[in-house]
Amino acid sequence: MDMREAISRFVRDGDTLVIEGFTHLICFAAAHEIIRQQRRDLTLARLTPDLIYDQLIAAGCAKKLIFSWAGNPGVGSLHGMRRAVEQGEPQPLALEEYSHFGLVARLSAGAAKLPFWPLRDYRGSDLPAVNPLIRSVECPYTKEQLATVPALNPDVTVVHAQRADSNGNAQIWGLYGVQKEAAFAASRVIVVVEEIVPEPVIRADPNRTLIPGFIVDAVVCEPWGAHPSYAQGYYDRDNAFYVGWDAVSREANGLEAWLNEWVYGVGSRAEYVEKLGEDVVARLSAKPRISEGVNYGF
Amino acid sequence: MDMREAISRFVRDGDTLVIEGFTHLICFAAAHEIIRQQRRDLTLARLTPDLIYDQLIAAGCAKKLIFSWAGNPGVGSLHGMRRAVEQGEPQPLALEEYSHFGLVARLSAGAAKLPFWPLRDYRGSDLPAVNPLIRSVECPYTKEQLATVPALNPDVTVVHAQRADSNGNAQIWGLYGVQKEAAFAASRVIVVVEEIVPEPVIRADPNRTLIPGFIVDAVVCEPWGAHPSYAQGYYDRDNAFYVGWDAVSREANGLEAWLNEWVYGVGSRAEYVEKLGEDVVARLSAKPRISEGVNYGF
């Protein structure tokens, strides 16, 4: 399935959407297609909104953000997000805030179809005071109070992975983030990969499979689909892009011009990569560091 | 460290002991050394007691068993365990019974240092009626009642793995069982491996690491240490042994004779393997099915 069809069929106005990936494997290709298809009133959830949600918010796709750390890592603020929160531009954005552990726990509960998840956290913190969804429960054994967060069950989760077979059995190596929990928690799952591989490639190393194909609704092959994020073994993080985003996004018209050029101005990820140019692709392409195989025989 | 020293230093009379591994990677070598060193009054916990706890119980090491499925898979009863429960021979054995999910949840809670774990289970079952440690908690969001089990924090967990470096950074492929949870839940961790490999072998494929070395107290190299269980890529399960155990263990003196010959009668795992003989080793040795490597470069 191509990205246009996957987004068109599985992402709807008003959905709660999770595109996860902690620094690694953040699916910008899906976000850009969502922007092009002008989805509206999304509730966006992610530990680190990162540039990907900054762009979705600036493009007017979102009405609410659920998050735990909102910044451009190592660089500064997310200006698009701040304009929405502080000035209501292009539209107001409601915030629901956790810590990383809290949001990981929300997705874990969602994946396990439990209504809540317990964690030892938040005592001595103001976070529960500003988020009434952080509550507590009494342990039936020790009688101590533990914090709780409610399950988060997205309507759609997009997982970017290095590779999958055509049924969506997806393999990830390097940082896992909360991709597995986000996928199992969702009603609909879109898997986007650097390569579609024959099923025997997956079956030759089953311990690398993170997402089983039978929970996947669409499989999209989108090389370089995570840029400016990265895919271990495929391409490096484009740190210069992250640093440069600060200047691009500082004013609304700068960010808008960027969207016009790099999102609305291209029809697909393939065009985006072509526009990125050979130099960037060459600079970021991964050098080989191939691991050894292991024996699955008996 | 050799097995004798590892057991001598880290397993004590009265300990709660977990030797996990679901069919795969069950560390009989550690159990046999515990029998030789005549540890007493152990509380043994395992999803499937299997032959390994049948032997420990028959050897008089255990006073209590925490379990969820007590049988010889595909064969029949565990006769050593039943004699202890039904006739108090060689000593009485207390039982504490869960379902698989319940015991997995107890170890997960232990690993997470939470006092309990919630699960949607046991309604319509008699299990909570015969085990007062299965309780319930009210969800702070939906007000529904969920089952709970208390944390299980073993004094010692023994994990068998295919390989580790000398610091105990241990890699497992094939079935994981609850080895990770059992290790993180424990106060002391003994890792037993088929091979000690140089640290760069571990570092060349970090996604295969299940247990980090810094939580490990002892690393023991014990080839064929899981026989008659198996190690994927090293040797097959000795199904004939499992089938044969029924006749061996049906009478107390048969089981005792087996222990005399195969446990007390050998000084180490190496002697056991030698006694096993070349034919058995040849029959069970794994055929090669080597996976491809993946690229960890950037």
Added chain:
Amino acid sequence: MAVRAARELSDGDVVFVGIGLPNLACNLARATHAPNLVLIYESGAVGAVPDRLPVSIGDPALVTDSLGVASMADIFQFYLQGRRIDVGFLGGAQVDRYGNLNSTVIGPYSKPKVRLPGSGGACEIAVHAARVIVVAPLSPRSFPAEVDFYTSPGQAGKFGTRATLSLPGGGPTRIVTDVGILAPSVEDGELELVAVYPGIDPQAVVGKVGWPLRISGTLEPVPPPSAEELTLLRDVLDPEHLYL
């Protein structure tokens, strides 16, 4: 029974498989009408294609060439409790009139006549799987009116019905025996005889259970095993006759 159980599976079903007959049934279904069956074992093997009949549920042949391996915590939390399983297979020493299963003890728990292995994953499979197929030969001893011990919940029982207990899965929907098939009635969840195998007299089946067995008004015809099914079972899937 393996043939009849196999026919209960639909192509594409995600099946939580136990060892023995269920395993055989799944492999037969995969080889015939349901090539896209996804076999999941509680040991953690996902999409297994064992090239030998596994003796244990954690056999290495289940891992080699499988689609994935999951930790048991993930299997029980994300796959089973996460409601990703269409069909669970269960057996039991006792099956009662509402499909409650006992695999724990015959007699009282504290002083059992027979100590059975216990739940394993059976309780949670009965709670969560969208539907449960029970495979058990029919006899008065193993089909009492009420089980001695409720290991795994059926359609109703002393604790209430699935609805009053808020059990997410469908519970036992088909009981495949050696003479016919029982299924819960829509009205009250009591098992009734819905099919008998060729040559079996429905009335003779009635006496083999410990309650007054109702015979469904629409008794389904069950075609006998085909030559292809039998050949597959005997020559390919269980050549060593471990389970046949």
Added chain:
Amino acid sequence: MAVRAARELSDGDVVFVGIGLPNLACNLARATHAPNLVLIYESGAVGAVPDRLPVSIGDPALVTDSLGVASMADIFQFYLQGRRIDVGFLGGAQVDRYGNLNSTVIGPYSKPKVRLPGSGGACEIAVHAARVIVVAPLSPRSFPAEVDFYTSPGQAGKFGTRATLSLPGGGPTRIVTDVGILAPSVEDGELELVAVYPGIDPQAVVGKVGWPLRISGTLEPVPPPSAEELTLLRDVLDPEHLYL
């Protein structure tokens, strides 16, 4: 500050590392007195040995040649809440008299003067790590008597003390600044000046915090960075001067 922070680490410590100065401090410690430091990143990299200074906490260089990779659920549940972490590094826009940290908002939450990134993993690091090293330059604005928002708990505050709150970790034990080091007093957990760097007048430090700062009776001497430490930092660990 990187040199001083590095010296707070002992060989063999299991350290939960943030990006920037803490990362630099850990690599300096590894290169000098603590070769067996285990670096863990909340992104999931365990035993990382980055061959370049990572710009982000999830840099691919943290994975290549690391000892292991864990899911974030495992990192937070089994490593951090599981009490396997000896040292956590934290910063914050505000550090108050009891070591409470604010990385959420300056001003009221609903109408902030400055919206900061938020907790990330800071709250749980402050709750669980056996000890927490805070790295922050000293100024009256960033060291108020009480933080505007309690993101991460210190030794005591409006909610109670660590003991009354049953917080498992040790909380902030050392606050490494650009002029000296603060540490909580044993009596009441209030931060006091326990060390000043060469050439710094302790009295001048007092005026730089928003509460009457006590000077410890046993002010520790702090040797200046050695030539080796400076060379390592400037030429090897941060050759592009990202953080120096």
